[in-house]
Amino acid sequence: MSHYEPPLISAHRVIGGRSYDFSRQVAVMAIVNRTPDSFHDRGRTFALAKAKEAVTAAAEAGADWIDIGGVPFAPGPEVSVAEELDRVLPVVQAAQGLAVVSVDTYRPEVAREAIRAGAGVVNDTSGLRDVRMAEAVAGTDATLVITHSLAAPRTAYPSPRYGDVVAEVAAFLRSRVALALEHGVRPEQIIVDPGPDLNKNTRHTLDITRRLPEIADIGHPLLAAVSNKDFIGETLDAGQGERLSGTLAAVVFCVLNGARIVRVHDVAATVDAVRMTEAMLGFREPAYLRHNI
Template identity: 65%
Template sequence: MTILQPPVTAAPFHTPPLLHPVHDFGPRTLDFSRHVALMAIVNRTPDSFYDAGATFALDAAVGAALAAARDGADWVDIGGVPFAPGPALSAEEESDRVVPVIEAVAARSDVIISVDTFLPEVAARAIAAGAHVVNDTTGLANPGLAEVVAQTGAHLVITHSLAKPRTVYPRPSYVDVVSEVAAFLREKAELAISLGVAPEKIIVDPGHDLNKNTLHTLEITRRFNEIADLGFPALAAVSNKDFIGETLNQPKADRLAGSLASGVICILGGARILRMHNVAESAAAIRMTEAVLGWREPAYLLHNMGDVNEPAQP
Protein backbone atom coordinates (compact mmCIF):
# COMPACT_ATOMS: atom_id res chain seq x y z
CA MET A 1 0.00 0.00 0.00
CA THR A 2 1.44 3.33 -1.01
CA ILE A 3 1.29 6.34 1.27
CA LEU A 4 2.38 8.87 -1.32
CA GLN A 5 -0.07 11.69 -1.84
CA PRO A 6 -0.60 13.82 -4.93
CA PRO A 7 2.14 16.46 -5.32
CA VAL A 8 0.33 19.13 -3.29
CA THR A 9 2.66 21.02 -0.96
CA ALA A 10 1.35 22.45 2.30
CA ALA A 11 2.33 25.84 3.71
CA PRO A 12 4.88 27.05 4.61
CA PHE A 13 6.59 25.09 1.82
CA HIS A 14 7.00 26.95 -1.45
CA THR A 15 6.11 25.24 -4.71
CA PRO A 16 8.00 27.00 -7.52
CA PRO A 17 6.22 27.49 -10.86
CA LEU A 18 8.63 25.35 -12.84
CA LEU A 19 8.44 25.95 -16.59
CA HIS A 20 9.90 22.50 -17.28
CA PRO A 21 9.79 20.21 -14.21
CA VAL A 22 11.26 17.12 -15.92
CA HIS A 23 14.88 17.26 -17.07
CA ASP A 24 16.91 14.62 -18.88
CA PHE A 25 20.60 14.34 -18.05
CA GLY A 26 22.06 11.61 -20.22
CA PRO A 27 20.81 8.31 -18.78
CA ARG A 28 19.05 9.99 -15.85
CA THR A 29 15.74 11.84 -15.67
CA LEU A 30 14.88 14.10 -12.73
CA ASP A 31 11.40 15.39 -11.96
CA PHE A 32 12.01 18.56 -9.98
CA SER A 33 8.33 18.81 -9.07
CA ARG A 34 8.91 16.05 -6.49
CA HIS A 35 12.65 15.51 -6.16
CA VAL A 36 15.64 17.46 -4.84
CA ALA A 37 18.92 16.52 -6.50
CA LEU A 38 22.10 16.29 -4.46
CA MET A 39 25.17 17.65 -6.23
CA ALA A 40 28.46 16.51 -4.72
CA ILE A 41 31.64 18.55 -5.09
CA VAL A 42 34.94 17.26 -6.45
CA ASN A 43 37.66 19.88 -6.86
CA ARG A 44 40.79 18.86 -8.71
CA THR A 45 42.74 21.84 -7.47
CA PRO A 46 45.69 22.09 -5.07
CA ASP A 47 44.01 24.95 -3.17
CA SER A 48 40.29 24.17 -3.07
CA PHE A 49 38.08 26.03 -0.60
CA TYR A 50 37.04 23.06 1.54
CA ASP A 51 39.44 20.15 1.21
CA ALA A 52 42.65 22.10 0.50
CA GLY A 53 43.74 19.79 -2.31
CA ALA A 54 42.67 16.41 -0.94
CA THR A 55 41.18 15.44 -4.32
CA PHE A 56 43.84 17.02 -6.54
CA ALA A 57 45.40 13.68 -7.54
CA LEU A 58 43.56 11.99 -10.41
CA ASP A 59 42.86 8.76 -8.53
CA ALA A 60 41.64 10.70 -5.49
CA ALA A 61 39.29 12.82 -7.61
CA VAL A 62 37.81 9.82 -9.43
CA GLY A 63 37.50 7.89 -6.18
CA ALA A 64 35.74 10.81 -4.47
CA ALA A 65 33.25 11.15 -7.33
CA LEU A 66 32.39 7.45 -7.34
CA ALA A 67 32.14 7.38 -3.55
CA ALA A 68 29.76 10.35 -3.67
CA ALA A 69 27.52 8.48 -6.10
CA ARG A 70 27.51 5.44 -3.81
CA ASP A 71 26.66 7.64 -0.82
CA GLY A 72 23.56 9.07 -2.48
CA ALA A 73 24.63 11.89 -4.76
CA ASP A 74 22.60 12.25 -7.95
CA TRP A 75 25.24 14.46 -9.44
CA VAL A 76 28.95 15.28 -9.15
CA ASP A 77 30.35 18.72 -9.94
CA ILE A 78 33.96 18.51 -11.12
CA GLY A 79 36.09 21.64 -11.11
CA GLY A 80 39.68 22.47 -11.91
CA VAL A 81 39.81 26.14 -10.90
CA PRO A 82 38.55 27.66 -7.62
CA PHE A 83 36.18 30.64 -7.68
CA ALA A 84 38.46 32.60 -5.35
CA PRO A 85 40.64 35.35 -6.87
CA GLY A 86 43.93 34.16 -8.29
CA PRO A 87 46.00 33.74 -11.44
CA ALA A 88 44.31 32.57 -14.61
CA LEU A 89 44.66 28.95 -15.66
CA SER A 90 44.95 28.13 -19.35
CA ALA A 91 42.21 26.13 -21.04
CA GLU A 92 44.76 23.39 -21.69
CA GLU A 93 45.78 23.08 -18.05
CA GLU A 94 42.20 23.27 -16.78
CA SER A 95 41.13 20.61 -19.30
CA ASP A 96 44.02 18.40 -18.21
CA ARG A 97 42.64 18.55 -14.68
CA VAL A 98 38.94 17.90 -15.32
CA VAL A 99 38.63 15.87 -18.53
CA PRO A 100 40.36 12.69 -17.25
CA VAL A 101 38.15 12.72 -14.15
CA ILE A 102 35.00 13.11 -16.24
CA GLU A 103 36.03 10.33 -18.61
CA ALA A 104 36.77 7.93 -15.75
CA VAL A 105 33.56 8.68 -13.85
CA ALA A 106 31.36 8.53 -16.96
CA ALA A 107 32.82 5.11 -17.82
CA ARG A 108 32.00 3.69 -14.38
CA SER A 109 28.79 5.40 -13.25
CA ASP A 110 25.52 6.84 -14.56
CA VAL A 111 25.75 9.75 -12.09
CA ILE A 112 25.02 13.20 -13.57
CA ILE A 113 28.31 15.03 -14.23
CA SER A 114 28.80 18.78 -14.40
CA VAL A 115 31.99 20.66 -15.15
CA ASP A 116 32.60 23.81 -13.12
CA THR A 117 34.15 26.15 -15.69
CA PHE A 118 33.70 29.50 -17.39
CA LEU A 119 35.87 28.73 -20.43
CA PRO A 120 34.08 27.60 -23.64
CA GLU A 121 37.04 25.45 -24.70
CA VAL A 122 37.04 23.55 -21.42
CA ALA A 123 33.26 23.15 -21.53
CA ALA A 124 33.40 21.66 -25.03
CA ARG A 125 36.09 19.15 -24.05
CA ALA A 126 34.28 18.23 -20.84
CA ILE A 127 30.99 17.61 -22.64
CA ALA A 128 32.77 15.46 -25.22
CA ALA A 129 34.26 13.48 -22.32
CA GLY A 130 30.84 12.79 -20.79
CA ALA A 131 29.70 15.86 -18.84
CA HIS A 132 25.98 16.58 -18.96
CA VAL A 133 26.05 20.08 -17.44
CA VAL A 134 28.23 23.19 -17.54
CA ASN A 135 28.24 24.95 -14.15
CA ASP A 136 29.26 28.56 -14.81
CA THR A 137 29.89 30.50 -11.60
CA THR A 138 30.54 33.73 -13.51
CA GLY A 139 27.03 34.33 -14.84
CA LEU A 140 27.96 34.01 -18.53
CA ALA A 141 30.85 36.43 -18.30
CA ASN A 142 31.82 34.73 -21.56
CA PRO A 143 28.69 34.34 -23.73
CA GLY A 144 30.61 31.82 -25.85
CA LEU A 145 29.94 29.33 -23.08
CA ALA A 146 26.21 29.45 -23.87
CA GLU A 147 26.97 28.85 -27.53
CA VAL A 148 28.89 25.66 -26.66
CA VAL A 149 26.01 24.49 -24.49
CA ALA A 150 23.51 25.23 -27.25
CA GLN A 151 25.53 23.32 -29.83
CA THR A 152 25.96 20.24 -27.64
CA GLY A 153 22.55 20.10 -25.96
CA ALA A 154 24.04 20.14 -22.47
CA HIS A 155 22.48 21.81 -19.44
CA LEU A 156 23.72 25.18 -18.18
CA VAL A 157 23.86 26.45 -14.60
CA ILE A 158 23.80 30.26 -14.55
CA THR A 159 25.15 31.68 -11.30
CA HIS A 160 24.95 35.23 -10.01
CA SER A 161 28.32 36.87 -9.48
CA LEU A 162 29.53 40.40 -10.19
CA ALA A 163 33.31 40.16 -10.41
CA LYS A 164 35.26 39.28 -13.51
CA PRO A 165 36.50 35.69 -13.20
CA ARG A 166 39.06 35.20 -10.41
CA THR A 167 39.19 38.89 -9.48
CA VAL A 168 38.47 40.74 -6.24
CA TYR A 169 35.14 42.56 -5.82
CA PRO A 170 35.50 44.67 -2.67
CA ARG A 171 32.53 45.65 -0.50
CA PRO A 172 29.63 44.46 -2.68
CA SER A 173 26.57 46.64 -2.24
CA TYR A 174 22.90 46.10 -3.12
CA VAL A 175 19.72 48.08 -2.58
CA ASP A 176 17.68 44.86 -2.52
CA VAL A 177 19.99 41.89 -2.97
CA VAL A 178 17.30 39.32 -3.77
CA SER A 179 15.49 41.46 -6.34
CA GLU A 180 18.79 42.39 -7.99
CA VAL A 181 20.03 38.79 -8.07
CA ALA A 182 16.72 37.60 -9.52
CA ALA A 183 16.81 40.31 -12.20
CA PHE A 184 20.41 39.35 -13.10
CA LEU A 185 19.51 35.68 -13.44
CA ARG A 186 16.43 36.47 -15.52
CA GLU A 187 18.50 38.64 -17.88
CA LYS A 188 21.24 36.01 -18.21
CA ALA A 189 18.70 33.25 -18.84
CA GLU A 190 17.18 35.36 -21.62
CA LEU A 191 20.69 35.86 -23.04
CA ALA A 192 21.35 32.13 -22.98
CA ILE A 193 18.05 31.42 -24.73
CA SER A 194 18.85 34.05 -27.37
CA LEU A 195 22.14 32.21 -27.99
CA GLY A 196 20.33 28.93 -28.56
CA VAL A 197 20.17 27.28 -25.14
CA ALA A 198 16.83 25.51 -24.68
CA PRO A 199 14.82 26.83 -21.69
CA GLU A 200 14.46 23.28 -20.39
CA LYS A 201 18.27 23.10 -20.14
CA ILE A 202 18.69 26.11 -17.82
CA ILE A 203 19.29 26.02 -14.05
CA VAL A 204 19.80 29.13 -11.91
CA ASP A 205 21.94 29.67 -8.82
CA PRO A 206 21.82 32.89 -6.74
CA GLY A 207 25.46 32.40 -5.76
CA HIS A 208 25.49 32.24 -1.97
CA ASP A 209 28.53 34.24 -0.75
CA LEU A 210 29.73 35.00 -4.29
CA ASN A 211 30.37 38.78 -4.21
CA LYS A 212 27.98 38.98 -1.26
CA ASN A 213 28.50 39.45 2.45
CA THR A 214 26.90 37.32 5.14
CA LEU A 215 23.84 39.58 5.52
CA HIS A 216 23.24 39.44 1.77
CA THR A 217 23.49 35.63 1.75
CA LEU A 218 21.19 35.21 4.74
CA GLU A 219 18.62 37.37 2.94
CA ILE A 220 18.89 35.21 -0.20
CA THR A 221 18.43 32.09 1.91
CA ARG A 222 15.39 33.56 3.67
CA ARG A 223 13.79 34.72 0.40
CA PHE A 224 14.88 31.83 -1.80
CA ASN A 225 11.31 31.55 -3.12
CA GLU A 226 11.90 34.69 -5.19
CA ILE A 227 14.76 32.96 -6.99
CA ALA A 228 12.73 29.76 -7.47
CA ASP A 229 9.87 31.82 -8.90
CA LEU A 230 11.96 32.52 -12.02
CA GLY A 231 10.62 29.16 -13.21
CA PHE A 232 13.94 27.37 -13.72
CA PRO A 233 15.19 24.70 -11.29
CA ALA A 234 17.11 26.63 -8.63
CA LEU A 235 20.39 25.45 -7.15
CA ALA A 236 21.54 26.33 -3.63
CA ALA A 237 25.29 26.08 -3.00
CA VAL A 238 25.45 26.63 0.76
CA SER A 239 27.89 23.98 1.94
CA ASN A 240 30.39 25.06 4.62
CA LYS A 241 30.44 28.62 3.30
CA ASP A 242 31.67 31.71 5.10
CA PHE A 243 28.16 33.00 5.86
CA ILE A 244 27.68 29.90 8.03
CA GLY A 245 31.04 30.37 9.72
CA GLU A 246 30.37 34.04 10.45
CA THR A 247 26.83 33.42 11.63
CA LEU A 248 27.76 30.58 13.98
CA ASN A 249 31.38 31.57 14.72
CA GLN A 250 32.64 28.24 13.38
CA PRO A 251 35.62 27.10 11.29
CA LYS A 252 34.99 25.10 8.10
CA ALA A 253 35.36 21.76 9.86
CA ASP A 254 32.41 22.52 12.17
CA ARG A 255 29.86 23.89 9.69
CA LEU A 256 27.96 20.72 8.80
CA ALA A 257 24.88 21.42 10.94
CA GLY A 258 24.64 24.99 9.66
CA SER A 259 25.05 23.75 6.08
CA LEU A 260 22.25 21.21 6.45
CA ALA A 261 19.94 23.76 8.09
CA SER A 262 20.60 26.28 5.33
CA GLY A 263 20.07 23.65 2.64
CA VAL A 264 16.72 22.55 4.06
CA ILE A 265 15.57 26.17 4.36
CA CYS A 266 16.40 26.65 0.68
CA ILE A 267 14.48 23.48 -0.25
CA LEU A 268 11.43 24.78 1.60
CA GLY A 269 11.86 27.98 -0.39
CA GLY A 270 11.84 26.08 -3.68
CA ALA A 271 15.44 24.95 -4.26
CA ARG A 272 15.58 21.74 -6.26
CA ILE A 273 19.35 21.11 -6.31
CA LEU A 274 21.71 21.29 -3.32
CA ARG A 275 25.46 21.50 -3.89
CA MET A 276 27.05 19.95 -0.80
CA HIS A 277 30.35 18.54 0.46
CA ASN A 278 29.11 16.05 3.09
CA VAL A 279 27.24 13.64 0.84
CA ALA A 280 25.82 11.00 3.19
CA GLU A 281 24.54 13.54 5.71
CA SER A 282 23.13 15.78 2.97
CA ALA A 283 21.40 12.84 1.28
CA ALA A 284 19.70 11.97 4.58
CA ALA A 285 18.56 15.57 5.09
CA ILE A 286 17.15 15.73 1.55
CA ARG A 287 15.36 12.39 1.84
CA MET A 288 13.82 13.40 5.17
CA THR A 289 12.62 16.68 3.69
CA GLU A 290 11.17 14.90 0.65
CA ALA A 291 9.32 12.50 2.95
CA VAL A 292 7.84 15.40 4.95
CA LEU A 293 6.74 17.00 1.67
CA GLY A 294 5.01 13.74 0.69
CA TRP A 295 7.32 12.96 -2.21
CA ARG A 296 9.07 9.91 -0.76
CA GLU A 297 7.90 6.89 1.23
CA PRO A 298 9.68 6.01 4.48
CA ALA A 299 12.18 3.17 4.14
CA TYR A 300 9.98 0.99 6.37
CA LEU A 301 6.97 1.29 8.73
CA LEU A 302 6.86 -0.42 12.14
CA HIS A 303 6.19 2.23 14.79
CA ASN A 304 2.53 2.06 15.96
CA MET A 305 1.56 0.08 12.85
CA GLY A 306 0.29 -3.02 14.65
CA ASP A 307 -1.11 -4.41 17.91
CA VAL A 308 2.34 -4.15 19.47
CA ASN A 309 4.57 -1.10 19.22
CA GLU A 310 7.52 -2.57 17.37
CA PRO A 311 10.94 -1.11 18.20
CA ALA A 312 12.72 0.85 15.49
CA GLN A 313 15.28 -1.00 13.42
CA PRO A 314 18.95 -0.41 14.36
Protein backbone atom coordinates in the same frame (compact mmCIF):
# COMPACT_ATOMS: atom_id res chain seq x y z
CA MET B 1 4.91 21.25 6.51
CA SER B 2 4.81 24.74 5.03
CA HIS B 3 6.91 25.08 1.93
CA TYR B 4 7.13 26.98 -1.34
CA GLU B 5 6.50 25.27 -4.66
CA PRO B 6 8.07 27.27 -7.50
CA PRO B 7 6.29 27.68 -10.86
CA LEU B 8 8.71 25.45 -12.71
CA ILE B 9 9.50 25.74 -16.40
CA SER B 10 9.89 22.16 -17.64
CA ALA B 11 9.77 20.42 -14.25
CA HIS B 12 10.28 17.07 -16.00
CA ARG B 13 13.80 16.88 -17.40
CA VAL B 14 16.34 14.39 -18.66
CA ILE B 15 19.79 15.37 -17.43
CA GLY B 16 22.84 13.27 -18.08
CA GLY B 17 20.58 10.46 -19.27
CA ARG B 18 18.56 10.42 -16.03
CA SER B 19 14.99 11.58 -15.55
CA TYR B 20 14.01 14.17 -12.93
CA ASP B 21 10.70 15.60 -11.80
CA PHE B 22 11.72 18.77 -9.98
CA SER B 23 8.16 19.34 -8.79
CA ARG B 24 8.68 16.41 -6.40
CA GLN B 25 12.40 15.73 -6.35
CA VAL B 26 15.65 17.27 -5.13
CA ALA B 27 19.04 16.37 -6.64
CA VAL B 28 22.11 16.27 -4.40
CA MET B 29 25.21 17.50 -6.24
CA ALA B 30 28.56 16.42 -4.77
CA ILE B 31 31.63 18.63 -5.09
CA VAL B 32 34.93 17.14 -6.30
CA ASN B 33 37.68 19.70 -6.88
CA ARG B 34 40.91 19.00 -8.75
CA THR B 35 42.41 22.21 -7.43
CA PRO B 36 45.15 22.95 -4.89
CA ASP B 37 43.40 26.06 -3.53
CA SER B 38 39.69 25.38 -3.01
CA PHE B 39 38.20 27.22 -0.03
CA HIS B 40 37.00 24.07 1.78
CA ASP B 41 39.07 21.03 0.87
CA ARG B 42 42.39 22.86 0.35
CA GLY B 43 43.66 20.47 -2.30
CA ARG B 44 42.55 17.23 -0.64
CA THR B 45 41.36 15.84 -4.00
CA PHE B 46 43.87 17.63 -6.26
CA ALA B 47 45.75 14.40 -7.02
CA LEU B 48 44.00 12.44 -9.76
CA ALA B 49 43.82 9.24 -7.71
CA LYS B 50 42.24 11.14 -4.80
CA ALA B 51 39.75 12.82 -7.12
CA LYS B 52 38.71 9.46 -8.57
CA GLU B 53 38.33 8.04 -5.05
CA ALA B 54 36.15 11.03 -4.12
CA VAL B 55 33.94 10.47 -7.17
CA THR B 56 33.37 6.83 -6.21
CA ALA B 57 32.75 7.73 -2.56
CA ALA B 58 30.24 10.43 -3.52
CA ALA B 59 28.30 8.04 -5.73
CA GLU B 60 28.29 5.37 -3.02
CA ALA B 61 27.03 7.98 -0.53
CA GLY B 62 24.03 8.66 -2.75
CA ALA B 63 25.02 11.69 -4.81
CA ASP B 64 22.74 12.26 -7.80
CA TRP B 65 25.21 14.57 -9.53
CA ILE B 66 28.97 15.05 -9.21
CA ASP B 67 30.36 18.53 -9.93
CA ILE B 68 34.00 18.48 -11.01
CA GLY B 69 36.03 21.67 -10.84
CA GLY B 70 39.50 22.46 -12.11
CA VAL B 71 39.68 26.20 -11.30
CA PRO B 72 38.11 27.94 -8.27
CA PHE B 73 36.06 31.11 -8.76
CA ALA B 74 38.04 32.92 -6.06
CA PRO B 75 41.23 34.89 -6.81
CA GLY B 76 44.33 32.82 -7.40
CA PRO B 77 47.08 31.97 -9.88
CA GLU B 78 46.28 31.71 -13.59
CA VAL B 79 45.36 28.26 -14.86
CA SER B 80 45.52 27.73 -18.62
CA VAL B 81 42.72 26.12 -20.62
CA ALA B 82 45.00 23.16 -21.32
CA GLU B 83 45.76 22.69 -17.62
CA GLU B 84 42.08 22.94 -16.68
CA LEU B 85 41.23 20.28 -19.27
CA ASP B 86 44.03 18.06 -17.95
CA ARG B 87 42.54 18.38 -14.48
CA VAL B 88 38.88 17.77 -15.22
CA LEU B 89 38.59 15.42 -18.21
CA PRO B 90 40.07 12.30 -16.54
CA VAL B 91 37.66 12.79 -13.62
CA VAL B 92 34.71 13.30 -15.98
CA GLN B 93 35.61 10.00 -17.62
CA ALA B 94 36.00 8.26 -14.23
CA ALA B 95 32.54 9.44 -13.14
CA GLN B 96 30.69 8.08 -16.17
CA GLY B 97 27.86 5.77 -15.17
CA LEU B 98 28.12 6.61 -11.46
CA ALA B 99 26.04 9.81 -11.44
CA VAL B 100 25.14 12.79 -13.60
CA VAL B 101 28.47 14.46 -14.34
CA SER B 102 28.78 18.24 -14.04
CA VAL B 103 31.79 20.42 -14.81
CA ASP B 104 32.30 23.66 -12.89
CA THR B 105 33.87 25.98 -15.48
CA TYR B 106 33.51 29.46 -16.91
CA ARG B 107 35.39 28.64 -20.12
CA PRO B 108 33.42 27.61 -23.23
CA GLU B 109 36.43 25.67 -24.53
CA VAL B 110 36.41 23.49 -21.42
CA ALA B 111 32.63 23.14 -21.54
CA ARG B 112 32.72 21.86 -25.13
CA GLU B 113 35.33 19.22 -24.36
CA ALA B 114 33.61 18.18 -21.14
CA ILE B 115 30.30 17.68 -22.95
CA ARG B 116 32.07 15.60 -25.58
CA ALA B 117 33.59 13.52 -22.74
CA GLY B 118 30.15 12.84 -21.25
CA ALA B 119 29.34 15.72 -18.91
CA GLY B 120 25.60 16.32 -18.63
CA VAL B 121 25.82 19.66 -16.83
CA VAL B 122 27.95 22.79 -17.26
CA ASN B 123 28.08 24.84 -14.05
CA ASP B 124 29.07 28.38 -15.07
CA THR B 125 29.77 30.43 -11.94
CA SER B 126 30.49 33.50 -14.06
CA GLY B 127 26.87 33.83 -15.19
CA LEU B 128 27.57 33.79 -18.94
CA ARG B 129 30.26 36.46 -18.73
CA ASP B 130 31.45 34.85 -21.97
CA VAL B 131 28.38 34.40 -24.17
CA ARG B 132 30.20 31.67 -26.06
CA MET B 133 29.33 29.45 -23.10
CA ALA B 134 25.68 29.55 -24.19
CA GLU B 135 26.75 28.67 -27.71
CA ALA B 136 28.78 25.72 -26.37
CA VAL B 137 25.69 24.30 -24.68
CA ALA B 138 23.15 25.16 -27.39
CA GLY B 139 22.41 22.23 -29.66
CA THR B 140 23.54 19.66 -27.09
CA ASP B 141 21.65 17.70 -24.45
CA ALA B 142 23.66 19.32 -21.65
CA THR B 143 22.16 21.45 -18.89
CA LEU B 144 23.53 24.94 -18.16
CA VAL B 145 23.70 26.38 -14.64
CA ILE B 146 23.66 30.20 -14.73
CA THR B 147 25.04 31.74 -11.54
CA HIS B 148 24.95 35.30 -10.24
CA SER B 149 28.31 36.96 -9.67
CA LEU B 150 29.64 40.48 -10.16
CA ALA B 151 33.36 40.00 -10.66
CA ALA B 152 35.17 38.12 -13.36
CA PRO B 153 36.41 34.72 -12.14
CA ARG B 154 39.71 34.77 -10.22
CA THR B 155 39.20 38.50 -9.53
CA ALA B 156 38.82 40.19 -6.15
CA TYR B 157 35.66 42.23 -5.54
CA PRO B 158 35.91 43.70 -2.03
CA SER B 159 32.93 45.20 -0.19
CA PRO B 160 30.15 44.59 -2.75
CA ARG B 161 27.23 47.00 -2.49
CA TYR B 162 23.59 46.40 -3.40
CA GLY B 163 20.41 48.40 -3.04
CA ASP B 164 18.10 45.38 -2.83
CA VAL B 165 20.35 42.35 -3.23
CA VAL B 166 17.52 39.91 -3.95
CA ALA B 167 15.87 42.10 -6.59
CA GLU B 168 19.24 42.75 -8.25
CA VAL B 169 20.25 39.08 -8.25
CA ALA B 170 16.86 38.09 -9.69
CA ALA B 171 17.09 40.75 -12.40
CA PHE B 172 20.61 39.62 -13.32
CA LEU B 173 19.54 35.99 -13.59
CA ARG B 174 16.50 36.86 -15.70
CA SER B 175 18.67 38.87 -18.10
CA ARG B 176 21.25 36.08 -18.39
CA VAL B 177 18.53 33.48 -18.97
CA ALA B 178 17.20 35.70 -21.78
CA LEU B 179 20.73 35.93 -23.20
CA ALA B 180 21.11 32.15 -23.13
CA LEU B 181 17.78 31.70 -24.91
CA GLU B 182 18.81 34.24 -27.57
CA HIS B 183 21.90 32.14 -28.27
CA GLY B 184 20.06 28.88 -28.76
CA VAL B 185 19.88 27.34 -25.29
CA ARG B 186 16.48 25.71 -24.79
CA PRO B 187 14.38 26.58 -21.70
CA GLU B 188 14.54 22.99 -20.46
CA GLN B 189 18.35 23.19 -20.40
CA ILE B 190 18.56 26.04 -17.87
CA ILE B 191 19.10 26.02 -14.09
CA VAL B 192 19.70 29.18 -12.02
CA ASP B 193 21.90 29.74 -8.97
CA PRO B 194 21.83 32.99 -6.93
CA GLY B 195 25.50 32.50 -6.01
CA PRO B 196 25.57 32.57 -2.19
CA ASP B 197 28.73 34.37 -0.99
CA LEU B 198 29.91 35.06 -4.56
CA ASN B 199 30.62 38.81 -4.37
CA LYS B 200 28.21 38.98 -1.44
CA ASN B 201 28.72 39.42 2.28
CA THR B 202 27.00 37.36 4.97
CA ARG B 203 24.01 39.70 5.30
CA HIS B 204 23.50 39.61 1.53
CA THR B 205 23.54 35.80 1.48
CA LEU B 206 21.21 35.53 4.45
CA ASP B 207 18.79 37.93 2.71
CA ILE B 208 18.92 35.85 -0.49
CA THR B 209 18.33 32.62 1.42
CA ARG B 210 15.45 34.14 3.43
CA ARG B 211 13.80 35.45 0.25
CA LEU B 212 14.70 32.51 -1.97
CA PRO B 213 11.16 32.18 -3.40
CA GLU B 214 11.75 35.48 -5.21
CA ILE B 215 14.63 33.83 -7.04
CA ALA B 216 12.76 30.55 -7.55
CA ASP B 217 9.94 32.55 -9.16
CA ILE B 218 12.17 32.91 -12.24
CA GLY B 219 10.81 29.44 -13.01
CA HIS B 220 13.91 27.45 -13.88
CA PRO B 221 14.99 24.88 -11.30
CA LEU B 222 17.09 26.57 -8.64
CA LEU B 223 20.46 25.34 -7.40
CA ALA B 224 21.53 26.21 -3.84
CA ALA B 225 25.31 26.15 -3.35
CA VAL B 226 25.51 26.87 0.39
CA SER B 227 27.85 24.13 1.60
CA ASN B 228 30.38 25.21 4.27
CA LYS B 229 30.35 28.79 3.04
CA ASP B 230 31.49 31.80 5.02
CA PHE B 231 27.96 33.06 5.69
CA ILE B 232 27.47 29.91 7.76
CA GLY B 233 30.85 30.30 9.47
CA GLU B 234 30.26 33.97 10.31
CA THR B 235 26.70 33.34 11.51
CA LEU B 236 27.71 30.49 13.82
CA ASP B 237 31.31 31.56 14.58
CA ALA B 238 32.38 28.24 13.06
CA GLY B 239 35.60 27.51 11.18
CA GLN B 240 35.99 25.29 8.14
CA GLY B 241 35.35 21.73 9.26
CA GLU B 242 32.80 22.91 11.84
CA ARG B 243 29.96 23.95 9.52
CA LEU B 244 28.14 20.70 8.77
CA SER B 245 25.14 21.32 11.04
CA GLY B 246 24.80 24.87 9.71
CA THR B 247 25.09 23.58 6.16
CA LEU B 248 22.35 21.00 6.72
CA ALA B 249 20.05 23.65 8.21
CA ALA B 250 20.69 25.90 5.19
CA VAL B 251 20.12 23.04 2.74
CA VAL B 252 16.77 22.07 4.28
CA PHE B 253 15.68 25.72 4.46
CA CYS B 254 16.56 26.18 0.79
CA VAL B 255 14.62 23.06 -0.25
CA LEU B 256 11.57 24.29 1.66
CA ASN B 257 11.86 27.60 -0.17
CA GLY B 258 12.14 26.27 -3.71
CA ALA B 259 15.66 24.88 -4.29
CA ARG B 260 15.68 21.69 -6.35
CA ILE B 261 19.43 21.02 -6.58
CA VAL B 262 21.78 21.38 -3.61
CA ARG B 263 25.56 21.46 -4.09
CA VAL B 264 27.50 20.07 -1.13
CA HIS B 265 30.74 18.64 0.22
CA ASP B 266 29.31 16.27 2.86
CA VAL B 267 27.26 13.95 0.69
CA ALA B 268 25.96 11.23 3.03
CA ALA B 269 24.62 13.62 5.67
CA THR B 270 23.05 15.85 3.03
CA VAL B 271 21.40 12.93 1.23
CA ASP B 272 19.77 11.88 4.51
CA ALA B 273 18.60 15.43 5.25
CA VAL B 274 17.22 15.94 1.74
CA ARG B 275 15.49 12.54 1.52
CA MET B 276 13.90 13.08 4.95
CA THR B 277 12.71 16.51 3.84
CA GLU B 278 11.25 15.02 0.66
CA ALA B 279 9.39 12.41 2.71
CA MET B 280 7.95 15.00 5.09
CA LEU B 281 6.79 17.03 2.10
CA GLY B 282 5.06 13.96 0.66
CA PHE B 283 7.47 13.72 -2.27
CA ARG B 284 8.98 10.37 -1.26
CA GLU B 285 7.78 7.10 0.32
CA PRO B 286 9.67 5.64 3.30
CA ALA B 287 12.32 3.06 2.44
CA TYR B 288 10.34 0.52 4.48
CA LEU B 289 7.44 0.33 6.97
CA ARG B 290 7.78 -1.72 10.15
CA HIS B 291 7.05 0.45 13.17
CA ASN B 292 3.54 -0.19 14.59
CA ILE B 293 2.48 -2.03 11.45
